[in-house]
Amino acid sequence: MYADEKTISSASGSNLLFSTGSRELRSFGPRRLISMPARGGEDWGSQFQRSVRQALDEARTEGQDNPIVMGAIPFDMREPSCLYVPQVYEWRERQAPRTAGSTDRLPALLDQRSIPDEPGFKKAVEQAILNFRHGDIRKVVLSVMRELRFAGSVDVDGLLDSLRMQNTSGYQFRVPLPDGGELIGVSPELLLQKEGDRFVSNPLAGSARRQPFPEADQAAADALLRSPKDLYEHRVVIDDIRRVLEPHCTELVIPDSPSVISTAALWHLSTRLHGRLIDPQMSALQLACRLHPTPAVCGTPTDQAHKLIRFVEPFERGLFTGMVGWCDSRGDGEWVVTLRCGIVEREVVRLFAGAGIVEASQPEAEWAETQTKLKTMLNACGLAA
Numbered sequence: 001m002y003a004d005e006k007t008i009s010s011a012s013g014s015n016l017l018f019s020t021g022s023r024e025l026r027s028f029g030p031r032r033l034i035s036m037p038a039r040g041g042e043d044w045g046s047q048f049q050r051s052v053r054q055a056l057d058e059a060r061t062e063g064q065d066n067p068i069v070m071g072a073i074p075f076d077m078r079e080p081s082c083l084y085v086p087q088v089y090e091w092r093e094r095q096a097p098r099t100a101g102s103t104d105r106l107p108a109l110l111d112q113r114s115i116p117d118e119p120g121f122k123k124a125v126e127q128a129i130l131n132f133r134h135g136d137i138r139k140v141v142l143s144v145m146r147e148l149r150f151a152g153s154v155d156v157d158g159l160l161d162s163l164r165m166q167n168t169s170g171y172q173f174r175v176p177l178p179d180g181g182e183l184i185g186v187s188p189e190l191l192l193q194k195e196g197d198r199f200v201s202n203p204l205a206g207s208a209r210r211q212p213f214p215e216a217d218q219a220a221a222d223a224l225l226r227s228p229k230d231l232y233e234h235r236v237v238i239d240d241i242r243r244v245l246e247p248h249c250t251e252l253v254i255p256d257s258p259s260v261i262s263t264a265a266l267w268h269l270s271t272r273l274h275g276r277l278i279d280p281q282m283s284a285l286q287l288a289c290r291l292h293p294t295p296a297v298c299g300t301p302t303d304q305a306h307k308l309i310r311f312v313e314p315f316e317r318g319l320f321t322g323m324v325g326w327c328d329s330r331g332d333g334e335w336v337v338t339l340r341c342g343i344v345e346r347e348v349v350r351l352f353a354g355a356g357i358v359e360a361s362q363p364e365a366e367w368a369e370t371q372t373k374l375k376t377m378l379n380a381c382g383l384a385a
């Protein structure tokens, strides 16, 4: 089904966007679609990396000097990827949104539902905690989907504009999907950025809601930095990333303790780590496939946490908690965790948010955390959480 010649076809629709720091990457014109699942993508010889190389080679044959692959890879790497090799791409200064007050352009909201609902999510958290007591799992990330139905088709340009207006930093992205839907969001979490033989990763885990007044806001950040539950949740992620990266590095620098970073809605425990690769030929996409899924979005041990997620989550994550980004034909690139995002399909918008569950978790607090995380996209839709 995913034979090389079939994985690559052309696709049309809106342009892709990925913004990082002060610049943004945009695709133009026709592009080749790579839907081959990314499983095994850490290996240069994998079928997935072969199809990526084939698409890049074809673009080079057509005259591109340094073609690029960009798009999204789902949480479960056994599912189809949504990557493109565009005929034309451009890096430019990060642009200000085109219009102000663009949520006015959204049609009226008809209804919304949460899957699972609040009692269902809390029950899942309790079930997960019970599992920890009877097995090896130490952390699992559980999530919710909020489905919004509007009176008419949602204008993705307008939604992206308001998302960009409300979140001037973070990694903003837009990826058209082969079925006509679009993925949009603004992630705070860098999975991996690689240039030459050097890379940076900035995992986040452990979160607290921002407060409206500066003193209380600072107190929330300070409390997060001292919270044993959140520090443990964070350490589980860092230990696992160290285990995965160490064998591939000549140098790996990981701060001893996390710091905090903020989005408009949340504080997060954050560790910015960097290193140097033994094999500089290993591409950003290979290395990202090796890291994904980190315990920041799955849990630990990975396979068991993944099974538990499949068992208790009553919806398919699809691209949510996967990765989104780019890699050029030299192997440089940048992949972020697909968070604070939604899928727009005409009049339906599906939003997603998760929270890391450890033995000390409180179901009520974890539910509240998912609802705060949903705010990023709900606000962009002009809706309160």
Ligand SMILES: C=C(O[C@@H]1C=C(C(=O)O)C=C[C@H]1O)C(=O)O
Pocket: 141, 189, 204, 205, 206, 207, 268, 296, 297, 321, 339, 340, 352, 353, 354, 355, 356, 357, 373
């Ligand atoms: C799963 C999400 O976020 C992840 C979970 C976090 C946590 O549990 O504290 C923090 C950042 C992300 O790694 C999400 O935003 O939906």
